[in-house]
Amino acid sequence: MTDTEYLDHAEAALSRIEASCDRLNDEGDADLDNQRVGGMVTITFANKSQIIVNLQKPLQEVWVAAKAGGFHYKFDGERWMDTKGNGELFENLSRYASEQGGTPLVFS
Template sequence: MNDLEFLDCAEKLLLAVEQGCDRINDESDADIDAQRTGGMVTLTFPNRSQIVINLQKPLHEVWLAAKAGGFHFRFDADKACWMDTKGAGEFFAGLSRYASEQSGLALTFTA
């Protein structure tokens, strides 16, 4: 994957996160505040806990920081999704799990 391909895929991921927050807020009482600054999206929950997702351009990775820890994801072209570099699963499944834990609500994010 070259730099332009990475940026294209990573921007789509960040947009999907933002759109997921909008959808979740419309469909539930989650009230997630999603703030985007360049290559970073910060999700803030009503209890003031946060999840931070940011692009690591030199490494071609997306990093996610949550109460559960820090996770690194790399695009897997064969699976057409972002996978944890240590085998912990797909990005949106992880984001859904960590956001649910932090919000106390069952939240689902999708690509």
């Protein structure tokens, strides 16, 4: 994948995360604060815990830091998949956010 293709897919993923945060706040009591600075989105929960999603351009990866740990994702042509075979970015982000937020949260 070229650097331009990586950036297109990675930026689209960050935009989806931001849109999911907005939707979750609008549709329920999620009380998420999301802030984007360049290639990084920080999601802050009511309990002040955070999930950080950032781009790792040299490796063409998306990294996630959550209470559950640190995770690396590569684009497989369709989805962002964990580099250790532990699932897809948005499914995992939903699980991590639900655990940290104490309520079911679905990122899509």
